[in-house]
Amino acid sequence: MKFPFYYCSNNFDIKSISVIGDFNNWDGSRNILEKYADGTWMTEVELSPGNYRYKFLINGNIYFNDPNALIYTHDDRGSTASLIVIDESNKRVINTQPASLSIESYSFFGVDKELLFCESSERKYYMDKHVRLMSKIRFSGIAGLHTVNAIWYTPNNEIYEVQERVLNDVDKNENNENEALFQININGDTPEGEWRLQIFINGTFTLEESFSVELKQPEVLDETVSDDASIPSMDSEIPNFIIEQSIRDNLNSSEAKTDLQTEAEKEELSGEDLLDLFEDIKESNISDSKKISSPDEVEVPTDSNIMDLFDEIRKSEPSDESPLGMANEAGGISNETEQSDTGIDELLELKEFINSSQDLDKKSETEKSDSSKSDDATDEEDINEIFKGIKDTNG
Known part of the structure; x- marks a missing residue:
């Protein structure tokens, strides 16, 4: 009696298909399937009562089990095969408990050269990074014997490799x-492409x-600054922290100049020179200097500090018998002269500090309010009184 065998799949290109098995000595040239208009491939095989293992041979190199078979068994090669059973009445035996399973999960990933698994949502892999591509399917509810096949296609749509895995409810x-x-x-x-x-x-x-x-993974852009990075021109805006550093340097330079005053310069100041120095300080805008905030938070002397300093200098003034600026005799410098030099040193430092502060505050002078000008006038009157006292003392 003849029994039909048919196969249908629209998901890959079938050029030829035949059924091979125990009934034709596994000869792929004997029972060839014919393709019908609906895309189904079919043939009929004459079978007598008995058990027959069989498979479909597709395109001469792909071996598939029959999806319509109700029973699967092992073949002589360690794989699986479909099984058809014909009873004595020439009827096909139906399996009342067919094989079944469910797909639990699926994953696809690459393995890099350090044997680390790398999943890519873009499904892009590189020969200079990856050494292997893997697909894993996890099944549950397994009953009976099953065969899972994987067909890998190159970018030219040619079959690269066909693989098979056998699942059963025992393992x-x-x-x-x-x-x-x-x-x-x-x-x-490995061929490049999709x-x-x-x-x-x-x-x-x-x-x-x-x-x-x-072939190669894309290069990652280096965001570090190269040696050829452009340098801002002189017209570019200079960062604030650079300006602040220049102010500090100016202040340090002013202090260095003060320290360079020699003993000879101090001794050459006569009483008349001292009064001229007072006049220079009086002409300086002390009140403006007082309001300048130094970048290094240098404390600016107040008017009361200046008055105290003048008092100390007045008290240290030499008597008529030893006028200020006169050279001391070989016996050495008296204590009063030493105190006078100290006062002069402090006064010179004060003048240098005020001059440097005025240079730094030129821009802010135009923004001074009327109230600050009135305070300046008051301060100048106080200083004039101090100068007058000093002149009277020298007289």
Whole structure:
């Protein structure tokens, strides 16, 4: 009696298909299927009562089980095969408990040269980084025997490799789960471009994966500043912290000049020179200098400090018998002269500080309020009184 065998799949290009098995000595040239208008491939085979293992041979190199078979068994090569049973009445035996399973999860990833798993949402992999591509399917609810096939296609749509995994309910874990793992190696000889992977379970198309294989991974842009980075021109805006540093340098330079005053210069100041020095300080805008905030937070002397300093200098003035600025005799410098030199030193430092402060505050002078001008007038009157007292003392 003749029994029909048919196969249908629109998910890959079938050029030829035949049924091979125990009934034709696994000869792919004897029972060839014919393609019909609806895309189904079919043939009929004369079978007598008995048990027959068989498979479909597709395109001369792909072996699939029959999706319509109700029973699957092992073949002589350690794989699986479909099974058809014909009883004595020439009827096909139906399996009342067909094989079944469910897909629990699916993943696709690459393995880099350090053997680390790398999943890519863009499905892009590189020969200079990855050494292997893998697909893993986890199954649950396994009953009976199953075959899972993976077909890898190159960018030219040619079959690169066909792989097979056998699942059964004996090898499942405590959670009644099992998995099928497929992989290919990539190297310098691997074709570049868009690849495809198709998964079949018991000859039935299940899923398809697309991914790309490229020679080199893209270079990461170096965001560090190179040695050729442009230098701002003189017209560019200078950062505030640079300006502040220049102010500090000016103040330090003024202090250095003060320290360079020699003993000879101090001794050459006569009483008349001292009065001229007072006049210079009086002409200086002391009140303006007092309001300047130094970058180094230098404390500016107040009017009361200046008055105290003048009092100390007045008290240290030499008597008529030893006028200020006169050279001391070989016996040495008296205590009164030393105190006078100290006062002169402090006065010189005060003058230098006020002059440097005025240079730094030229821009702010135009913004002074009327109230500050009135305070300046008051301060100048106080200083005039001090100068008058000093002149009377010298007289």
